[in-house]
Amino acid sequence: MTEEQSSVFTASHGVMTAEVGVISGExxxxxxxxxDGVLALAITxxxxxxxxxxxxxxxxxxxxxDHEVVHRILVTVLARP
Known part of the structure; x- marks a missing residue:
């Protein structure tokens, strides 16, 4: 199993979570x-x-x-204004 963790990014419009709804900020x-390619996504x-x-x-x-590339794409999409 591999794990990727981003550095801090700003989500000014927020990110939807399953547990608490939308979170935003840093x-x-x-x-x-x-x-097997099963991907899990978590945010804090x-x-x-x-x-x-x-x-x-x-x-x-x-x-x-492709895990590392997909991780970077997700961070870029979540951080866009």
């Missing part, structure tokens, strides 16, 4: 991908201990080697 994204406020999941399920990469 956030960090963590993605994990297992050997900068420096917080509690992580929230992004809505949806059954995220799967065709090739687990």
């Amino acid at each position: 956030l960090e994204l963590r993605t994990t991908c297992d050997d 406020y900068q420096g917080a201990d509690e992580w929230y999941t992004l809505p949806g399920e059954d995220y799967r990469l065709h090739d687990p080697r």
Whole structure:
């Protein structure tokens, strides 16, 4: 299993979470991908201990080697104004 965690980015328009609804501000994204390509997405406020999941399920990469690229794309999309 691989894990990618972003540096802090600003989500001025917010990011929807499954647990608490929309969160915004200085956030960090963590993605994990297992050997079968199953992808898990979690987000937190900068420096917080509690992580929230992004809505949806059954995220799967065709090739687990794409994990790092997909992580960077997600951060870019979530941080856009």
